[in-house]
Amino acid sequence: QAVPLVPFHTTDDMQDLTQAGRWSLLGLLLCLLAVGPVRAQEWPEVSKYDLPILYRQARMQMQIDKVLAEYGPALPTLPPEHVPSQADTVRQWLAQFLPTVEEPPPATFQLTSSKQVTRAERRRWARYFADTKWAYYGNTGFTTLDTLHTRVLRARMQAHFGPPTRTLSEIDRDGLPTLQEYVQFEYWFVVNDTIPVRVMDSNGPFDRGLVIAADYRLRDDLPAIRAALLQAVSSTPRLKPYVDYYYSEIQRRWYRTGFDGRRFFTRPIPEPNLARGRPELPRPGG
Numbered sequence: 001q002a003v004p005l006v007p008f009h010t011t012d013d014m015q016d017l018t019q020a021g022r023w024s025l026l027g028l029l030l031c032l033l034a035v036g037p038v039r040a041q042e043w044p045e046v047s048k049y050d051l052p053i054l055y056r057q058a059r060m061q062m063q064i065d066k067v068l069a070e071y072g073p074a075l076p077t078l079p080p081e082h083v084p085s086q087a088d089t090v091r092q093w094l095a096q097f098l099p100t101v102e103e104p105p106p107a108t109f110q111l112t113s114s115k116q117v118t119r120a121e122r123r124r125w126a127r128y129f130a131d132t133k134w135a136y137y138g139n140t141g142f143t144t145l146d147t148l149h150t151r152v153l154r155a156r157m158q159a160h161f162g163p164p165t166r167t168l169s170e171i172d173r174d175g176l177p178t179l180q181e182y183v184q185f186e187y188w189f190v191v192n193d194t195i196p197v198r199v200m201d202s203n204g205p206f207d208r209g210l211v212i213a214a215d216y217r218l219r220d221d222l223p224a225i226r227a228a229l230l231q232a233v234s235s236t237p238r239l240k241p242y243v244d245y246y247y248s249e250i251q252r253r254w255y256r257t258g259f260d261g262r263r264f265f266t267r268p269i270p271e272p273n274l275a276r277g278r279p280e281l282p283r284p285g286g
Helices: 011-033 051-071 090-095 121-126 150-161 168-175 216-229 231-235
Strands: 112-115 134-137 185-191 193-201 210-215 242-248 253-259 264-267
Touching: 121 185, 134 216, 150 185, 150 193, 150 231, 150 242, 150 253, 150 264, 168 242, 185 216, 193 216, 210 216, 216 231, 231 242
Parallel strands: none
Antiparallel strands: 112 185, 134 210, 185 193, 193 210, 242 253, 253 264
16 A cells, blocks of 8 residues: 655644744845845856865865964074084185185295286287287186176276276287177286286176186186286275277177276267277266
8 A cells, every 4th residue: 555645744843844934034035135136246256277276275274274273373483503613704604505715725826026018018018929828717716806897897907007008999900800809908917027917808898807818837827826916906996087998799889988987887889990099088977
């Protein structure tokens, strides 16, 4: 015999459910009246691509709440760690990470005399040392002569030695074939009566440091020769005005660069007429 399908509720239960439903419906209507009409576009749209992001955010928040509940809102501070060094200086501390920060060891070379070659003497000097095989030493260290801007070192050279021996203004008369051999300035010397030495810029006014060149048999002594020859330039911050031409091979552009006594300048210019000689310092305000 078939069992009739009767809802599992008594009459009293049905009355209670009906009463509860009325109160629920009344509460919903009151909420809608308080909030006002809700437009469809006000509901946030969540796509399937947003679900992983929401999950990660919920999981991270749960982990944060767990950590805060276990350790509190702040962690205990640690005492400062002492930096081991002989002098307790930042330089000593950096030395363990940058071993090259130390000055190069002194070489056996001893500088006994030096004579600067003037602009008028450069041809005779060039003929006398024409067979020299040159070795070069550039801005590879952390000394003043390696890290100071070349334009500043040029002003210091002007103060200690006067005008350079050769600049771009002399290239045509010296017979240099290509622009690859152009440098902003060169100071020539005779060291210890017999050793030719050249000091020049590393890459015009846009770089740092100076380059030194001498006989290749003295290549191991080049750092010591440079330090001894330019000791005053390195230690005395005295500047003197100057102006040079400079040609950038990468940009294929000419510049007038220098120091006017107050500020350094580097201005692009049309190709100059080098036959007129070296440039002159611009007048104040020019």
